[in-house]
Amino acid sequence: EDTIKVGVLHSLSGTMAISETTLKDTMLMLIDEQNKKGGLLGKKLEAVVVDPASNWPLFAEKARELITKDKVSAIFGCWTSVSRKSVLPVIEELNNILFYPVQYEGEESSKNVFYTGAAPNQQAIPAVDYLMNDLKVQRWVLAGTDYVYPRTTNKILEAYLKAKGVKPADIMINYTPFGHSDWQSIVADIKKFGSAGKKTAVVSTINGDANVPFYKELGNQGIKAEDIPVVAFSVGEEELSGMDTKPLVGHLAAWNYFMSVDTTKNAAFIQQWKDYIKNPKRVTNDPMEAHYIGFNMWVKAVEKAGTTDPDAVQKAIIGVEFPNLTGGTAKMLPNHHISKPVLIGEIQEDGQFATVWQTNKVVDGDAWSDFLPDSKPIIADWTAPINCGNYNTKTKKCSGQNY
Amino acid sequence: MMISAASTPEGGASLPLTGEVDARHGPILYMEDVSVSFDGFRALNHLSLYIDDGELRCLIGPNGAGKTTLMDVITGKTKPDSGSVFFGQTIDLLELDEPAIAQAGICRKFQKPSVFDALTVFENLELALKTDKRTWPTLFHKLNGEQRDRIHDVLQTIALPAQQRQLAGALSHGQKQWLEIGMLLMQDPKVMLVDEPIAGMTHQEVERTAELLLSLQGKHSIVVVEHDMEFVRSIARKVTVLHEGSVLTEGTMDEVQNDPRVIQVYLGG
Amino acid sequence: MNLQNLTQDKTYASVLLALASVTILIPFCNLIFPEDSALHFSAYSVSLIGKYLTFALLGLSLDMVWGYAGILVLGQGAFFALGGYAMGMYLMRQIGTRGVYGNAELPDFMVFLNWTELPWYWYGFENFGFSMLMVLLAPGLLAFVFGWLAFRSRVTGVYLSIITQALTYALLLAFFRNEMGFGGNNGLTDFKDILGFNIQSEAVRSVLLLMTGLSLIGALLLCRWIVNSKLGRVVTAIRDQESRVRFLGYRVELFKLWVFVFAAMLAGLAGALYVPQVGIINPSEFSPLNSLEIVIWVAVGGRGTLYGAIIGAVLVNYAKTVLTGLMPDAWLFCLGGAFILVTLLMPDGIVGLLRRRIKPKPTLNATGGQPA
Amino acid sequence: MLNISALQQYYGASHTLWDLDLRVPAGSCVCLMGRNGVGKTTLLKAIMGLLPVADGSIQFDGVELAKAKAESRAELGIGYVPQGREIFPLLTVEENLKTGLRAANKHGIKKIPDSIFEIFPVLKQMLKRRGGDLSGGQQQQLAIGRALVLNPRLLILDEPTEGIQPNIVSEIGDVIIRLNKSRGVPTPPPKPETGEIHQAIDRIHKELGVTVLLVEQKLPFARKVANQFCIMDRGRHVAVGAMDELADDMVKRYLTV
Amino acid sequence: MAARPVLADETGNPLDLLRQGSMSEREQAVEQLAADSANLKLLQALQDGKLFELKAEAKLAIGLETQTGYSLTDPISGASLGEVERGAVGKINLNNKLRTLLRKAIGQLQLNHADPAVRLGAVQAMAKNVDDKALALLKDHLDHEADAEIVAAIRSVLLLQDINSPDKSQRVNAITTLKEFDSQDAVNKLQALTEKDADGNFVEADSDIRNLAEAALIKIRGRMQAYAAIETVFFGLSLGAVLVLAAIGLAITFGVMGIINMAHGELMMLGAYTTYVMQQLLPNNLGTALILSIPMAFLVAALVGIAIERGIIRFLYGRPLETLLATFGVSLFLQQAVRSIFSPLNRSVATPDWMSGSWQINDFLSLTWNRFYILIFCLLVFTALLQILKRTKLGLEVRAVAQNRGMARAMGIPTSRVDAMTFGLGSGIAGVAGVALSQITNVGPNLGQAYIVDSFMVVVFGGVGNLFGTLVAGFSLGIANKVLEPYAGAVLAKILVLVFIILFIQKKPRGLFPQKGRAAES
C-alpha cells in the first residue's frame, strides 16, 4: 500500500448538504495541505469521498463501505446526531475511528469516536451563564427543533436554570418540526412572554433551515436584540451567509470558534480556505475548525504511534495537543472530547460575529452532563484502568460496552 | 296486475337477505312513487312500475326520459329522493348497496358497454359467475367442471369462443356488447336489466339477441331498454313508455305504437 | 395458459432462480470461504444485499396494492417503518443492562430524558414471538382501520394517494416527538443481539440474509398465487372499473381492504427484516419522500408484474450505492436522468423491455383510451 | 373529395387494416358497412389522425393527411362524430360546442351557430348541463351538433343513430340527407311540424352540400340516407357501389355472421 | 461655528474612545456624548452602523456606501470629507448594551426635534426603560408639547409611574384611566399589584387598589383576547396565502392537466433563485429587484416548464402515473443543478424596507408587512389566473384536452400548443410563488422539497380541478393550523391538521369542492 486512505462521510445531497458539503471541502483541503507537507509516515494521504445523502441508514452503509471496501484508516464525518448514532455500531464493530465535528447533546463516549465539536458544557452552559450574569436575563425561552440534541440540551439547561433559582413560570419551552417555516404564532408568543417586564432571552437550538424564517419573523415582528436577544447554538457564519442579516444584528451565538477572531493562525486558515475554494467571499465556521483540529490531532497521533492502526492511534491520540485557531490549545481528553475556549458573539451586519464574551481559559468537554440525574455519576475515561466510555462512579461498573 | 297498497309488504327490510325472494304474490320488482332529481332537475318524477316474475318487459321512451336512471335506482347506484323500491315482497332495495342487490339477484347490462379491458374474455365471464363472492372464498375459488362448461356454453352463445383468450380491451364495440350480455348470463340473475343491448350490432346479431332474450323469459324477469322499434316489436310482450321521468303509458306493442302521445314524443310520424 | 403467461413464467423462473441462488450462495460463501478467498462475500456485501432484498420485499408489497389493485399508496413506507419499529423495540429490549446507563428496563434514550417507567406499549416486546406478531399486526391493524374508513367511504384515486401520504407524514411528525417514546429523531439503534446471538456476527448476518431471501421468495410465490387466483382477477377488475365490479356482487371495499392489509403486513415484514441488518430505525423511514421512492422502484421495474418490483427495487438501490460512492457530487444527475429515460424509453419499465425482447405483444392502452 | 389508397394499420402487432382503398367523391354520402370488428371505426380514426397509419395515403381535396397532425383536419373542414360519443364529460353542453370555435374561426364563425340549436332543441335546454350528465341519446345529439359547429365540408359519422329515439333517428336521417343535398334529389318541401329545423339546415348549407362518410349497421337507415356503400371485411374493402345496387346476397355474405 | 462641543477631560477624548476603546469604554464615550445635542448626528450614525474610523487619519467619519467605497462626512460639522475605498475605513462595532444606551440617548436628544413623528419615536424609545432622568425630561417636555398623540404617549408613561405614587387617589385615577389603554406596560404594572411574594402575602397591601387592579386587568385581558383572535385569523390567512401560492400552479398542472408534477417545488425554487439573481444584479435597489423578479421568475419558470413539457411530458399523456416518475427525475436533476451552479448553501435574499417590520396597531396587535403583502399578492395571482382561465380560450381548451385528448384534436384544438402553454402557465405561477417564498424562507436547493407535500395536499383537499377549492383549502388549512397551534404546539398542530384532512376526506371523498355528475362519479 502506498497511500493512507481517509474517509469523508458528509452528505452532499438532501437536507443536510447545506451544512455538510463545506466540511467535505474542508477535509479535502486539509488532506491536500498535509500531502504538500509530505504526507504521513512517508505515504500520501488519499481522501475517499462518499455521499450518504442525508439518509441515516445510508450513513451506516457508507461507513461500512469505507472501512471494508476502501480500507480507510479513519473517517471524518457526520453532522446530525442521528447520523452518528447510525454509524456508531459499524465503527465499533469494525474498530475504526470517527471524528465528529459538530456540537452535540453529549451522553455518549465511544471507544472509536472522537468528539471535536462542543459538548453541552462547552456551549450551552457558558452561554446561559453569560446571559444571566452579563445581560441579567430573568426569563427564558428555550426554543428548539424537535429532536434529540435540542431536547437534551434543553433538559440540561432547564435543570441548570432551576438550580440557579429560576422559577418554572419564567421558562418557556417550545419545539418545532424540522424545517418549520411558519413562525408567526411562536414569535408572537415569545414577544408576549418577553413583554412581562423582566429581561427575556431566547436560547435557540433551532436547527438549520428553520432559522431563516425564524429570524425573518423576529425582525418583522420587531423583536430587537436589545429587547429580547436570541442566543443560537446552530447558527454560524455559514448559515448567516445565506440570510439577510440586517434584522439579525445584535443577536448572539455561542461557539468555540468565530471567523472574526483575530489571530495569525486564523487569518492563515481563512486565507487558505478562500484560496482552496477559489471564492474570496466564502466564510469559515466552527465545525470546520473542529475538523481542522481533529485532523491535525489524528496526524500527530499517527506519527506518534508510527502506524495508522486504529487501536494504536486511539491510544496515542489521548493527550495530544494542538493549538486552536482562536488561541489556546486543544487537548484530546481521555473521554474522547477536547478542550476548547467558549466564545459568545453578536451578529454583525456583514454576517460575522463580534465576540462579546469569552472564557479566559479552555473548557474541557464533558461527555456526561452533571445536570441530568442519571448521568451525573457517569464518567468516560479511555485510559487504564477504567478504559470505559460510561463508567458509573457509584456502582464502579462499566456498562454497555461490548468489546 | 296492479297490486293494492294493502298488499305492499311492510317491515320486509328487516328480514335476512339470505332468504329466497318472495314473489309468490305477484310482482318481483315494485317501484312506487319514486322521484330522483339532480341539481334541481327531476330525472324521475313519481314513477311507479311493477315487473312480474318471469316477465319480459320493454321500456321505451325519449332520450333523457329517465330509463337509465330507473335502472340506476333499482341497482342501488342512485338513491331516490322519495319512493320505495322492493324486490319481491320482502327485500327493500333502498336499504341495500350495489353488491348486495347484485347478490340478491338483480343484474344489469350498461348502456355503454363496460367490460374489464385488462382481463381476457374468459376471465370476464369467470368473474361474473354466480358463486360465493366474499374475499376468502374468492381467493380459494377453483372452477369446477360444471362451471367451466357453463362458461363455454355462454361463450358459444355470445359467439366469442375464438376470442376467449383475448383481452377484452381489444374487442370491437359490438363484441363488447356481446361480452357484457354474456356476463349477465353468467350471473344467472332473477332480474335482468338490459340497457340498449343491440347498439352497434349487425342486423343478424340483433335477431340473435332477440332470440336469446325470448328464450330467457320465464326463467328470468327481464327489463329491456331499446330504441330500435323493430327489435322491440320482435320481443315485446308488454311495453312501458317513459316520458319526463314518469310512465306515459303501458300496454302491448300495438297499443303503444298507436298511442298518439307516444307518437308525438317518441316515435314520430 | 396463453403465450404471454408462458413467457412470464420463464421470467418468473429466472427471477426465482436468481433469488434462490443469492439467498443460499451468499451466506454460504460468506461463512465457508476464508476472508481472503475470491469466493468470499464480505460482511459488507452480505448486509448490503440483505438490505436490497428487504427493499425488494417492500417493492413487491407496493406492487400488490398499486400494480394489481390500482391503489397508488404514497405511504407504504409507513407500514415498513412500523414493522421496523416493532422489530427495533424487540432488539432494544434485548439490550437489557448493557445500555450506557445500565438500566434493565428502560432504553437509554428514556433514561436520559428522565423517564421513570416503561410506557405500556413497550410491554411484551422483550418476547420474540410477541414482537413478530406485532411486526405483522401493527402495520396490519393500521392498514385495516385506515383502509376500512377510506374504502368504505369510497375514497379513490389521488384522494386516497394523498391521504396515505398524509398518514405517513403525520406518523413521521409523531415519531419525531420524543414524548412518543420511540427515541425521537435518533430512533432505535445500537442493538446488541437477536435471540441471544450477537447481531453483528457474520453468522447472524448470513442467517438474516437467508431469512430475508426466503421471505422474499415465499412472498413472491404467495403474491403470484394470489394474483393468479380469482381474487387477483377481481382486484384487477376493480383497478380498471371499480363501480362495475360492484354490480357483479363483489364488495369492492372488502377486496381492496384485503389487498391493502396484506400488502401492509408484507411491508411490515420487510421492515422487520431491514432493521437488524442496517442497525437503525428512525422516523425518516416515515418520510413521504421515502414512500415516493418505493413507487419509483416499482415504476422503474415495471408495475403490475411482481418480479418487476423486485428488479426495480434492487436496481435502483444498487445504482444508488454505486453512484453515491463513485460520483458523490453528480449522482443525482445520473439517477434523475435515468428515471426520465426509463419513462421515455421503457413505458412498461425494465420488465416491459425484457418482455418485448422475448415476444412482441399487442399493446393495449392501460387506460383504454386511444393511443396518442 | 377523400381518397384513401393502400392504407395499412396495426394495433401493436396485429394488422387491422390491409391495403385498404376508399374513395368518397365530393357531394356523395358513402355508407361504410361491415360486421363487428372488421375495422370500420379503426379506419375512421385513421382518417382523423387519431391512430397512426403504417403506410398508405389519405388525401383530402388533394391535401395529404396520412402524416399530418390530427388537429389540422378540423380546419380543413372535416367534422367527426365518433362511436361512443366521446363527449367532454365535465364541460357543459355549451362548452362542448365551443371547443370547435377555434377551427371554425377560420371560416368566420365566431359563436355557436343558432341553427344547431334549431336542429337539436334539447341542446339549447341543457346548455349549462355537464355533457357527461346527459342521457345517451342527448349525448349523441351533442356529438353531432359539435361536429356541425366546424361548418364541415366532410362529415364523418360513426354509428350516429346508436341509442337515439326513433323520431330523432329519422330526423338525423333527414339532417344528413339535407346536409348532403348535392345528392341531386330535390329537397321535399318542409313538413309543417318540423319546418323550422329544415329551414335551418337549408340555411347552413345553401351553397355546398356536405360530403358524408357514414358507418351504419342499420340497413334501413343506411339505405335511406346513403347513396353509395362500401363493405369492409377483415380490414379490406370487398365491395363498393351505389346504394340501390346493394343486393341481398351481399348483405348476407358480408354483413351477417 | 460650533467648535468641538465634545467635553475633553481626563478620561480621554470620547471620540477616541469610541474609535479605539473597548466596549465598556465606548459606553462611557456615548454617555458623555449624549450630553450635547450637537452630537446627535454622530450618535445616530453610530446606531445605524454608519460611523467609521478613517484608518489613515485616525479619526471618525460618517460614511455612506457608494459603488466603490464610502463617501464621508464629518460627524460633527457635516462637512464632506470626500470618497475613500472600502479598505480605508473600519466600521465602529456595537453590542447590545451600547445599542440600548444609544437608543435612550438619542431619544433624549430628539425630544425637541422639529418633526412630531421623530418626537413620538423618541418618547417611545425612552418609555422602554424609564429612569428618573428620563421621567424628569418627559415631564418637562409635556408642558411645551403641542402634539396630542405625543402628549398621550407621555401621559401614559407618567400614569404608569403614578401607579406607584404614594397618593392613593392618584393611584386610583391612574388605574381607572389605564384600563382603557391597550398597553403592555399597563398590564405588567397592574399584574405586579396583584401578585403575592414568596411568603404568600400580597405585594400590594391596599386591598382597594388590588381589587381595582384586578378589575382593570380583566377588562384589558378581554380586549387582549379579541386582539389575539384577530391575530390568529391573520396568521392563519397569511399561512394560508403561502400554501395557496405554493399550490396554485399545481392546481393547473396537476388539477387541470392531470400531470403528477413532482418537479413543481423545484419550479418554485427556480423562482426564488431568480429573485436572488435579480438582487445580485441590482444590489442598490433591492425593492425594485424584487418587483422585477415577479415577471422574471414567471418567465424563467415558465420556460423551464415548457422545456419539461416539450421534452418529456408530452410523450406521457394518457399515462399519468409515469409523469410522476419522470418529473421526480426532473426534480432530482434540478436540485442538483442548483447545487452545482449556486452551491449547496442557502442564498441570502434581502427583504426591502417597505416589506419589513410591522403595522403596530397597539401593544397587543401588530400585523407584519411582508405577510400582508404576500396575502394580497396571493389574491392578485389567484384572480389573474382565474381571469386567464375564464376569459381566454385556453381555459376551455385545456380542460377539453385533459378530458379527451383525441376528441379535442378532432375538434381542431392544437393540443401540443395548449399543453405547452398550460404547463408553462402553471410552472410560471410556481416561479412567482417562489418569489414570495424567498421573502419568508430559505432560498436553497431544498426549497422545493419543503413545499411539495403541502402543495399536493392543498390541491387535493380543495378538490382536484377546482381552482377555487385550492384557495379555500389553503386558507382553511392555514387557519386550522394557527388555531390549533397555541393549544397543541407546532408539531402536534400539524399532526392534527393531517389527521383532520384524512378524516375529512372520508366525509367528502372528492375534497371540498368535488366535481359532480355522472362522469365524475364512475
Ligand SMILES: Nc1ncnc2c1ncn2[C@@H]1O[C@H](COP(=O)(O)OP(=O)(O)OP(=O)(O)O)[C@@H](O)[C@H]1O
Ligand atoms: N348525474 C346527473 N346530473 C344531472 N343530470 C342528470 C344526471 N344523471 C341523469 N341526468 C339527467 O336525467 C335525465 C334522464 O337521464 P337517463 O340517462 O336516465 O335517460 P335515458 O332515459 O336513459 O335516456 P337515453 O335513452 O338517451 O339513454 C337526462 O335528462 C339527464 O340529463
Ligand SMILES: Nc1ncnc2c1ncn2[C@@H]1O[C@H](COP(=O)(O)OP(=O)(O)OP(=O)(O)O)[C@@H](O)[C@H]1O
Ligand atoms: N385498442 C385496440 N387494441 C387492439 N386491438 C383493437 C383495439 N381496438 C380495436 N381493436 C381490434 O381491431 C379490430 C377492428 O376494430 P374496430 O373497432 O375498428 O371495429 P368496427 O368495425 O368498428 O366494429 P364495431 O362495428 O363493433 O364498432 C377489432 O377486431 C378489434 O378487436
Ligand SMILES: NC(N)=O
Ligand atoms: N448534533 C447535532 N447538532 O445534531
Ligand SMILES: [Mg+2]
Ligand atoms: Mg339511457
Ligand SMILES: [Mg+2]
Ligand atoms: Mg366501430
